[in-house]
Amino acid sequence: MRISQKLEKKINEQITEELWSANLYLSMSFYMASQGYSGFAAWLKAQSIEETEHAHQFAEYLITRNGVALVDKLDVVPQGWGTVEEVFENVYKHECHVSEAINELMTLAIEEKDYASQDFLYTFVREQVEEESTSEELLTRIKQAGPHGLFYLDKHLVRAANA
Template structure:
């Protein structure tokens, strides 16, 4: 059985994951409008991944006898700037998400809920990859410069 406190915190994270999904979708629309179809495709896949995280967390809460809830999702920005600015924001956002997941692990630890700690460690590990991927894209865009930006766009469009 999951505690009320942990259930509330995970439900808050579910809402945050859905906000992240909307953020990436909004970024995708912006990049598509700017003519970067590959980056838009990458961001749309990222949006779906965040939605999947929300669903995975909801299923977990339900399995533990709790109630999964999705709260109001705040409006996301619609203008983001250059491809570099977009992916710098992606990196910064993933760092914030990492902090949120770390805080959830701390709550699970304080609640002495080892099953939830174990469940959340999967997200901790994934965030290491998410941050590294975003930082790598930022570096790639910086190195490519204006002349190579469409190469980067093409490479990001290859994401499965």
């Protein structure tokens, strides 16, 4: 059965959102690398790759449901970020924003009584719980580490990225 036009449109908007998120995290990664934080940069690069994969998953789902997957124009992402703490405050806020977008998609799927889409979206609902928790935990560690502990935390992320 073909996906509804409303859901197709909303999922295409989410594809754009995921690709914008990938660029956002890539921008943050480049910034962290330029500041000498290779661990934070590697973590953010991994997030960028994951967001691109999400865009692919949404597109593949639309195609499976006889919809049309689109890549829309992406707005420019911010380029300057400030402190490590400010970067990760933005990461956490952005993950909360993505959760809201996924919840809106789920609400529409429920309204449309599209059980297949609800099933597909549950993966992202669960993942967003994890993403918010992980980014909030990392932000807390950054705050606790203070300026002198950041390089230790950064080294830990380098090891985790290479594991």
